[in-house]
Amino acid sequence: MANIVQFENVGLRYGTGPETLSDISFTLRSGAFYFVTGASGAGKTSLLKLLYLNQRPTRGVVRLFGEDTVTLPRKRLPGFRRRIGVVFQDFRLVPHLSSYDNIALPLRVAGIPENDIEAPVREMLAWVGLTDRGKAKPLTLSGGEQQRVAIARAVIGRPEILVADEPTGNVDPDMAERLLHLFDSLNRLGTTVVVATHDFHLLNRIPTAHMMRLDKGRIHDPTGALRHPAGSNE
Numbered sequence: 422m423a424n425i426v427q428f429e430n431v432g433l434r435y436g437t438g439p440e441t442l443s444d445i446s447f448t449l450r451s452g453a454f455y456f457v458t459g460a461s462g463a464g465k466t467s468l469l470k471l472l473y474l475n476q477r478p479t480r481g482v483v484r485l486f487g488e489d490t491v492t493l494p495r496k497r498l499p500g501f502r503r504r505i506g507v508v509f510q511d512f513r514l515v516p517h518l519s520s521y522d523n524i525a526l527p528l529r530v531a532g533i534p535e536n537d538i539e540a541p542v543r544e545m546l547a548w549v550g551l552t553d554r555g556k557a558k559p560l561t562l563s564g565g566e567q568q569r570v571a572i573a574r575a576v577i578g579r580p581e582i583l584v585a586d587e588p589t590g591n592v593d594p595d596m597a598e599r600l601l602h603l604f605d606s607l608n609r610l611g612t613t614v615v616v617a618t619h620d621f622h623l624l625n626r627i628p629t630a631h632m633m634r635l636d637k638g639r640i641h642d643p644t645g646a647l648r649h650p651a652g653s654n655e
Contacts, residue, residue, distance in 0.1 A: 424484075425451040425582060425613050426472065431481035433467055440479070441467045442638045449615065451581075454608045454627055457617040459635035465617040466510075466586055468635065472615060473507045473584045474498055486581070503531060506580035506612075510587040512571045514559040520546065520566075521555040524573045531578065545573035549603065565596040572600065576607055583607060585616045589623060601626050 426449035433442040442464050449455060457465050470476040471483055474490060483490045485501060493501065514523050525542045529535075546552050549569035559567055568588060576583060585604065589597035597620070605627055608614045618624075624632060634641050 423451050424448045425486060427482070427484040428471075429482040429484075431471065431478045431483060433464075433471065433476065434479045440638060442471075442478075445481070445640055447633060447640065449613060451613055452608070452611050453613055454605070454630040455613075455615045456624055456627075456630050456632045457615060457635065458621065458624065458632060459619065459641075461619055463619075463635040464638040465619075465635055467638075469507075469584050469586050469615070469617055472582070473505045474502055503527075503578060504581045506575035506578065506583040508568075508571050508575045508583070508585040508588050510590055512559070512567045514567060514570060514574075516559050519556050519558055520551060520562070520570045523559070523570055524577055527574060527578045541577055545577050549573045550599075565592045565599075568592060568596075568600060569603075572603055576612070580612060582613045582615065585614070587618055588616060589618065589620060597623065598626065 428445050428447050431442060431445040432440050434440045445468070457468060459465055467476070471478055472485075474485075477483075477491060481491075486504065488501075490501070515526065518526070521542055524545050525538050528538050528541070543552075543555075546555050549572060551566060551569055551573075554562065554566060557566075559570070562570065568591065572585075572588070575585075583604070588600055588604075592600065601616075601623060604614050604616060624630070
């Protein structure tokens with residue numbers, strides 16, 4: 422599998438404070454599943470922001486899809502971002518839009534004709550188990566339902582990378598299992614999946630997943646930056 426993401430000696434500082442991330446180096450393989458773990462405040466969200474191009478590093482090199490994003494012209498950023506799906510911890514659904522319209526939003530922004538939108542949106546609603554909730558507004562949905570709408574919105578454009586920030590933090594254990602199953606299903610279709618979590622009980626739910634642990638802004642693993650599944654030769 423080719424490398425889809427590469428970080429080289431990356432550091433991130435907000436303002437004049439100390440570095441939030443320091444000397445981060447790793448590669449992510451296309452089509453693999455990754456957990457980013459660590460305690461609250463370890464730097465997981467900051468790392469994900471670099472991955473989905475919400476933030477540029479203070480130093481170092483971040484390559485996505487073979488290109489250096491630090492020197493990438495700003496006019497090319499929207500095209501890169503469309504190749505990345507993001508599931509935020511706080512969902513970020515548009516409150517006045519229905520589930521259907523929230524999921525359809527990325528397609529409309531991309532200029533997809535309306536006649537070509539309904540079928541994939543209906544498919545996504547069925548995929549996340551919300552066929553009968555298409556007309557519901559976010560405030561009428563449970564936390565788990567909102568999260569599933571957010572996931573459907575993130576993946577409807579068939580992103581090459583899916584980034585999820587603590588996607589199971591606001592749901593019960595049964596729903597957490599269901600959400601992980603959705604991510605695993607998407608990964609099996611070829612999408613590279615990166616899930617940040619501080620819930621160590623989830624790590625064994627995806628036996629093929631790779632793991633990266635952050636501690637105080639640094640990758641911490643005595644055997645290397647990425648710990649691969651048992652039996653892997655990578």
